[in-house]
Amino acid sequence: MIPNLKTDQKLKRFYMNRRQKTLLTIVVAAIILLCVVVGGALLDQDQIATNLTERNLAPSLQHLFGTDWLGRDMFNRTIMGLSLSMGVGLIGAIGSTSIALILGMAAATMGKMADRLISWLIDLFLSVPHLVTLILIAFTLGGGFKGIVIGLAVTHWPSLARVIRAEVMQIRSAEYVQISRQMGKSRWWIATHHIFPHLIPQLLIGFMLMFPHVILHEAAVTFLGLGLSPHEPAIGIILSESMKYLSSGMWWLAFFPGLCLLMIVRMFETVGGNLRLLIDPVRANEK
Amino acid sequence: MRKNAGVKIGSFILMKCIRMLTLLFAICLISFLLIKNSPIDPVQAYIGADMLKVGPEQRERIAEYWGLDQPVIVQFLNWGSALLKGDLGTSMIFRRPVSEIIGERFVNSVVLMLTAWVLSGVIGFVMGVVSAMKKDTWIDRIIKLYCYTLASTPTFWMGLLMLIVFAVWLGWFPIGLGVPAGVLAEDVTIADRLQHLILPALTLSVLGVANVALHTREKLIDVLASDYVMFARARGEKGFLLFWRHGLRNIALPAITLQFAAFSELFGGAVLAEQVFSYPGLGQATVEAGLRGDVPLLLGLVLFSTIFVFAGNLIADIIYYVVDPRTRESRTI
Numbered sequence: 001m002i003p004n005l006k007t008d009q010k011l012k013r014f015y016m017n018r019r020q021k022t023l024l025t026i027v028v029a030a031i032i033l034l035c036v037v038v039g040g041a042l043l044d045q046d047q048i049a050t051n052l053t054e055r056n057l058a059p060s061l062q063h064l065f066g067t068d069w070l071g072r073d074m075f076n077r078t079i080m081g082l083s084l085s086m087g088v089g090l091i092g093a094i095g096s097t098s099i100a101l102i103l104g105m106a107a108a109t110m111g112k113m114a115d116r117l118i119s120w121l122i123d124l125f126l127s128v129p130h131l132v133t134l135i136l137i138a139f140t141l142g143g144g145f146k147g148i149v150i151g152l153a154v155t156h157w158p159s160l161a162r163v164i165r166a167e168v169m170q171i172r173s174a175e176y177v178q179i180s181r182q183m184g185k186s187r188w189w190i191a192t193h194h195i196f197p198h199l200i201p202q203l204l205i206g207f208m209l210m211f212p213h214v215i216l217h218e219a220a221v222t223f224l225g226l227g228l229s230p231h232e233p234a235i236g237i238i239l240s241e242s243m244k245y246l247s248s249g250m251w252w253l254a255f256f257p258g259l260c261l262l263m264i265v266r267m268f269e270t271v272g273g274n275l276r277l278l279i280d281p282v283r284a285n286e287k
Numbered sequence: 288m289r290k291n292a293g294v295k296i297g298s299f300i301l302m303k304c305i306r307m308l309t310l311l312f313a314i315c316l317i318s319f320l321l322i323k324n325s326p327i328d329p330v331q332a333y334i335g336a337d338m339l340k341v342g343p344e345q346r347e348r349i350a351e352y353w354g355l356d357q358p359v360i361v362q363f364l365n366w367g368s369a370l371l372k373g374d375l376g377t378s379m380i381f382r383r384p385v386s387e388i389i390g391e392r393f394v395n396s397v398v399l400m401l402t403a404w405v406l407s408g409v410i411g412f413v414m415g416v417v418s419a420m421k422k423d424t425w426i427d428r429i430i431k432l433y434c435y436t437l438a439s440t441p442t443f444w445m446g447l448l449m450l451i452v453f454a455v456w457l458g459w460f461p462i463g464l465g466v467p468a469g470v471l472a473e474d475v476t477i478a479d480r481l482q483h484l485i486l487p488a489l490t491l492s493v494l495g496v497a498n499v500a501l502h503t504r505e506k507l508i509d510v511l512a513s514d515y516v517m518f519a520r521a522r523g524e525k526g527f528l529l530f531w532r533h534g535l536r537n538i539a540l541p542a543i544t545l546q547f548a549a550f551s552e553l554f555g556g557a558v559l560a561e562q563v564f565s566y567p568g569l570g571q572a573t574v575e576a577g578l579r580g581d582v583p584l585l586l587g588l589v590l591f592s593t594i595f596v597f598a599g600n601l602i603a604d605i606i607y608y609v610v611d612p613r614t615r616e617s618r619t620i
Contacts, residue, residue, distance in 0.1 A: 120309075120310075123306070123310060124310055124313055124314065126551070127307075127310050127314070127593050127596055127597055127600075128314060128551075128589065128592060128593050128596065129551045129552075129554040129555045129558075129592050129596060130551065130555055131554070131555035131558050131559070132554070132555075132558070132573060132588070132589055132592045135573055135574065135577040135585075136318055136321055136322070136577075136585070136589060137321065138577065139321075139322065139325055139577045139580075139585065140321040140322060140324055140325045141325075142325065212439055216439070216441055219441055219443075220441060220442070220443060220555075220559055223441075223443050223559070223562075224558070224559070224562055224574050224577075224578075225574070225578055226574070226577050226578065239443065239444060239447065242447070243447065243563070246447065246450055246451055246455055247454075247455060251451045251455070254444070254447040254448070254451065255448070255451070258441060258444030258447065258448070261441060261444070262436070262439060262440050262441065262444070265439040265440075265441075266435070266436060266439040269435070269438070269439050270435070
């Protein structure tokens with residue numbers, strides 16, 4: 001439209017299109033991630049040792065996020081918590097993506113019965129609230145690291161599986177696949193050579209969009225007391241411990257760790273969402 | 288023709304319900320097996336702190352009393368047949384029938400969830416509309432920023448922030464519990480209940496807004512780009528009147544359906560909010576049951592939440608089916 005043209009030209013110098021913005025976000029996200037991971041690996045228990053002379057300090061330059069009731073530095077605890085949460089989230093999201101890939105491919109290629117069965121399975125997992133499923137699985141496995149990872153992997157795949165199923169259906173009916181089949185290639189060969197390469201972008205984006213949710217759910221279940229054990233410095237643990245000290249006005253115990261979690265989650269969501277818009281042929285040329 | 292439509296929608300609902308029954312049965316079986324495989328020994332969980340006073344014989348008696356000494360499949364059949372009669376068993380931590388507890392907690396939860404649901408729906412819808420009508424202005428940017436940020440905010444952290452600001456700093460609201468401590472059940476007034484309800488409901492509403500708002504925004508932008516809106520603009524319609532005549536009906540339906548289909552997230556959010564504010568609802572009962580190994584209560588709650596989510600999805604489907612004729616042809620059950 002013509003009125004838009006005018007505004008486009010007088011846009012500020014720092015105008016960037018979506019590709020550039022996404023690239024910038026990815027770079028920033030990568031740097032922060034690297035810091036968190038390296039920080040989490042470098043810091044060990046000594047850094048969050050109890051120091052009873054410095055208890056309950058409000059945030060200052062020395063302790064950016066303040067200290068808790070045992071004099072542990074909240075900044076270090078938060079970094080360790082974040083790297084732990086992201087590790088758990090990463091394993092959970094990879095597991096979930098693999099399940100989605102396998103089931104989505106199976107639903108689309110293995111005939112009608114498999115398709116029905118898998119769509120029934122998807123409904124099954126969507127019909128119980130995620131958090132309740134997680135509580136159930138954590139209960140079954142007795143909580144802890146294993147319980148939470150398996151729970152996360154098992155609960156997040158359905159929507160991605162649907163996307164992959166639709167995608168495979170579409171590719172399967174393409175001419176080159178039909179010809180390939182006529183030429184006597186086996187199903188497995190077609191699946192690995194023709195179908196899978198087309199799925200990689202969907203998988204990547206599905207993973208990017210799933211990852212923040214997995215982290216959030218991990219923190220939520222841990223917060224409820226059914227996830228990682230209280231000795232681990234996870235974000236959920238930090239926040240649930242902070243609840244006891246809220247009434248005495250120690251807001252920094254809850255505020256900063258949660259804010260960091262929010263930032264990480266938000267960043268992944270932005271990158272994933274932008275990437276999805278970029279590969280969507282209908283909307284890729286939007287600003 | 289009308290009769291025909293009635294039969295059609297009847298069979299649609301029937302098919303949905305049959306599918307639901309198979310799902311429900313599977314969920315019963317799976318959750319039962321899962322819970323039976325748990326390392327948490329139900330007898331131990333039942334005895335709890337009295338562990339030293341209870342001898343092995345007594346343990347066996349307790350196991351026999353709960354029917355825990357039989358094979359899993361027999362236990363499942365026993366539980367299932369009791370379930371069909373409407374008996375969910377007895378909760379181990381509350382020592383009362385599960386159905387009674389769920390009923391009581393449900394009343395608390397439903398007030399909370401309904402408030403949050405209505406508030407977030409209405410506010411989210413208005414925000415989405417404003418944002419789409421003023422697309423690419425600062426108000427749109429603010430609303431988008433708000434929604435994207437809130438969509439990735441942990442519910443329990445939001446609850447903690449609310450507690451810090453409103454209960455600790457400002458002291459406007461009590462720090463937790465559904466009713467004031469130390470007051471008899473009869474003396475609790477509606478005002479008390481309301482006061483304890485506001486913060487959790489506010490937390491859930493503030494967070495729940497994002498989904499509806501973004502969805503409504505997208506839809507309305509699509510509608511505004513359509514030919515009939517362009518024609519209406521050419522005739523000189525603009526602003527609220529334009530929205531009222533051409534936009535509202537097109538976007539209200541998806542928004543309402545979306546809200547109904549979001550029952551699952553609503554329940555999940557309620558679990559977290561209730562835990563933060565120690566509000567005695569279903570969510571808190573779920574967490575308690577999970578933490579303390581209360582098998583009958585946990586099973587009952589899993590079933591209940593499933594039915595709850597299913598009810599939401601069914602209503603969404605029916606609304607779509609009845610109101611929007613386009614979906615009737617393409618939608619398979």
